[in-house]
Amino acid sequence: MNKMNRRIFNFFLLVMFLGIASSVSATTYRLQRVTSVESGKKYVFEQAGRVMKHSFSSSALQTTNEFSTTGLSGSEDYVWQLESASGGFKIKKNNSNYLKNSSGTELSFVSSSPSIWSFSFQNDGTALIKCVSTSRYLGGTDTSLSAYKCYTEDNLLWLCPHSVVVYQLVEEKGTSPDLSFDNAFFRFLKGESYSVPDLETAEGFDGTITYSSSNTKVATVNASTGEVMIVGPGRTLITASSASTASFDAGEATYTLLVMGGDGSADKPYSVSDMNSGYLTKSFSDKYVSGYIVGYYTTDMFFKTVADNDDCVAIADYRDDVTSSDIALIQFKTGDPQTNYGLKSHPNELGKRVKAYGRMNILRYKACIDNVESLSFADRYPVTISNYKYATYRTTEKLNFTNTGVSAYTAAIDGNNVKLTKISDGVVDTGLGVVLYSGTAGTYDIPVTTAPATVTNTGLLISDGSKATKDNNTYVLGKKKDVVGFYRWVGAESLPAGRVYLNGGASAARDYLEFAFDDEATGMRDAVHHDKVEIRTDVVYDLQGRRVAQPGKGLYIVNGKKIVIK
DSSP: OOHHHHHHHHHHHHHHHHHHHHHSOOOOEEEEEOSSOOTTOEEEEEETTEEEEEEEETTEEEEESOOOSSSOOSOSTTOEEEEEETTEEEEEOSSSOEEEEETTTEEEEESSSOOOEEEEEOTTSOEEEEETTTTEEEEESSTTOSEEEEEOHHHHTTTOOOOBEEEEEEEOSSBOOOOEESOSEEEEETTSOOOOOOEEOOTTOOOOEEEEESOTTTEEEOTTTOOEEEOSSEEEEEEEEEOOOSSBOOEEEEEEEEEEOOOSSSSSOBOHHHHHSSOSOOOOOEEEEEEEEEEEEOTTOOEESSOSSSSEEEEESSTTOOOGGGEEEEEEOTTHHHHHHOTTTOGGGTTOEEEEEEEEEEETTEEEEEEEEEEEEOSEEEEEEOTTSEEEEEOSSOEEOTTTTOEEEEEEEETTEEEEEEOTTOEEOTTOEEEEEOSSOEEEEEEBOOSOOSOOOOSOEEOOSSSOOGGGTEEEEEEETTEEEEEEOOOSSOOOTTOEEEEOOTTOOOSEEEEEESOGGGOHHHHHHHTTOOOOSOOEEOTTSOBOSSOOSEEEEETTEEEEEO
């Protein structure tokens, strides 16, 4: 074969090869959100709709909001691979180079002696990525998140958003459902209008979509429709997922929802979540902040509920939340603020909601309002009612639920039921636990009152963190299989301090106590049935506590009362 003929032959071989290759479907991947990482897997790191790239500018890792989830071969410049290392992982790009934290904040790539990184996943499903050797975290250089550097923990507050959503590349075996939201990030002030983003799917998609929220303290979501109910300030990930079908693989899409509790004004003070979100500017300007007093931090950052002195208090958005990352500090000026509000001198202020005015700052590696001259206790307290319409609540001030849309109830165990009795005047004294009901889920502001309280004992107890155990017949409000009632506490430890519960006493034997109502005029029973919650107050039991579907003649228990069927 001469050279010319050989060239023609090779050309046709190449054409045939390319034709065969093009007829084979390219490997496709989907991004699956994860809350743990492992060596050898490929990941994408995203924050507020932007993913971290392999490119640098001024020693800062760049980001982009333009990326694809299909056809990935591992060569894309936003895909990272993890390699196991002592104390964490090496973060590797699509060649032999690794991510290095050098000179404190500056990032670079090296082929040897790379940095070791740890991944700490938080309650909202996001991760903090920390350089083990320098104790610095990957964080956005500004709220636009156009670049990332490494920062100490104190700089992560306000200046540097740093909570990263981690996705793993999962190979598609069939047809991808191509789930995606038309907006990956929402940030807005609580109380403003919010529209759920549209979910896009592949043409002909025949699967069922299920929705979930990673942080139900911020928002709950209807599992079927995706409708979101805002609960409180903070960050959550809303996930739409589908199981595999005969035609499509399983799929998932997420968007980040950041709810700001306030704007720093007197009428809309910042929440603690606002201060810790990374989306405020550290301007040293005077702002208002509000939260519950949950304790005190010592000078060496040891958290206590009993204060050593009166110079500051620790506050959180939720009365019983003492998680370090969920706390901010209020530091008092000397003089009247310390004298009037210091936790050492006033231990009974623990659990009360306060609003402080002072300078935004960082103190002891915590978001802080310092030089506080003005502090006041709240005249209204937020109460959140979940989608199943009930809640238990502990008051730290005397509250009046009249005409608020929320009704307060006392509770008493009566046989196999919990009898709920509405507090007729709506006034609940300080330090009491109650059962709350509202026909509409949401957060309600309940006013503080000075009116006398006619009810001094609601039958509900407040856990001190040691006595409310499963061995002591402790019952807490809960829902299982759409049935709301009081369920036996089965945790290994005592019920956490501050939780409201019922003590079943020595005679209590059932794992679940149903509701029975002592006030038919409230319409409560009708409201429960109309909401299709499977709570029945006409369930019949025999004298041994066994449910009877079709009772005949005899003695039975209905709603905790003995009845005779003749």
